[in-house]
Amino acid sequence: MAEYLVCSEEEIADGGRRVVACGEREIGIFRVKGALHAWHNMCPHRQGPICQGRIYPEVIEPVDEKGEVRTLLYNEENMHVACPWHGWEFNLETGSNAGPAKYRLHRAELAIREGQIYVVL
């Protein structure tokens, strides 16, 4: 097991990220709603650089009581990262795909000590 020092906690603001190389592996560290989440920078679709993609809120389409739809909305409760290669989208907190949950990002372990963020591999 190896540890890699990334940066101090305050260097990743809410909504921000830091994508790093730890030896041969790349890890993206994101802060969402105050909490840090780390994912391997490898999209399960075609191994694209998922952590270097744009971040969007989840897109929803509310259905009213008549079964009708009128608009698309952003749901800021669920923030997604979209793979810049092919657009596969994943929830930044859970790692689950925007569609079928069986497609998932691979989580990386973090350690926080004395205000410093470490990736543990």
Place this chain on the structure above:
Amino acid sequence: MDISNKDRARELPVQQIDVFTDTRDILAHANRAAKKRGFEDWLICDVDAHHTETISWHELVQYIEDPVIRHQAMLFHDEKMGTASYGLNGDMGLKYQDVGGRIPHQAGIREKVDDGVHRDVTLSRRAMSALGVDYMVLFPTPMLTLGLHPQPEMEVYLGRAYNRWLIDKVLSKDDRLKTLAYLPFNVPKEAERTIEEFSGQPGVIGFCVPSVRHKAVHHNDYMRIYAMLEERNLPIAFHAAYHWQDQSLATINRFLGMHALGFVWCNMVHMTNWILNGIPERFPKLKSIWVESGLAWIPFLMQRLDDQYLMRPSEAPQLKKLPSEYMRENCWYTTQPMETVNMKALQLTLEMINAESQLLFASDWPHFDFDLPQEIYDLPFLSEQAKRNILGLNAAKLFNLDPTPRKTL
């Protein structure tokens, strides 16, 4: 925990990929995958990649043969504001391929290019190097709907200008770049002239009919074209595209659905006419390539046409074999966008089309549904020889290319 292993993580130079990111950074993972799989020793031909010719449209219109149209086009680009490219039809703003900005390389490639050659040479070289490709066959992008132009002669003007410009500015600068030259199919006599003029020109390894059009491929007017290509041993490619004004797609409100069907539908219609009218019987040595419709449509069409044909053979009297047999013996297919969610279906598809000899790798880079060579290499059900054939050797044979790998990874 082994504290001695503690090290500082290295921040990646690109934190978020956008339209200004260098192709080599966007495709860094692809390059690593190519090295890991030892692609240095594999011939890889990318039979369908794209450039955005409209970025250079002001330059391209200078190659229009007709002096009046050329003058108009040049003035158009010098003076008009807020307009599209001179003479081009198409879906105007209905270009949602980048999924609202989620796939930046589809929206635009704005990285710096200053290698002293045309930007399309530089960008193609970067993509080839990153993907591990030896030869790349370039196609235009917005021009793929030119077959629906209300002025048939505009397809002639612009198609010829494109061919001349591409050879002069791009293909003649790097012999690893190739094209299937644009055929102005709506004017058969001009298409014949195009074959005469551009056969043997630098980088021209065949001819392309953009598939979005309403002309029947079996019309007698086209028989001379097929004979000329057969005589020259040059393939004809039908390159798919979408067009949302197609009435058969008029009820579809999501780009996803329109794109999924549109890119297949045009080639399904042409293939049906191609086979049922016996074009492979009339021109048995003519090689047709069906480009950018993916693969999942082929087993459906084979089954459907075979069943219907056996009930109504009097309507297709030229056929001596099942439609599916022509489709697997006389036709070639490009891989992209290869449907992979159901691998059993993909395996059956490759068996049905005799992929070992008929399938050609294509990336479609830089479009949103591009594929990588590793996807063929990683298929668990293919032999190494089949993978080598699909990735490059089938194309080398079809286009008479030197099968020795030329890339450096």
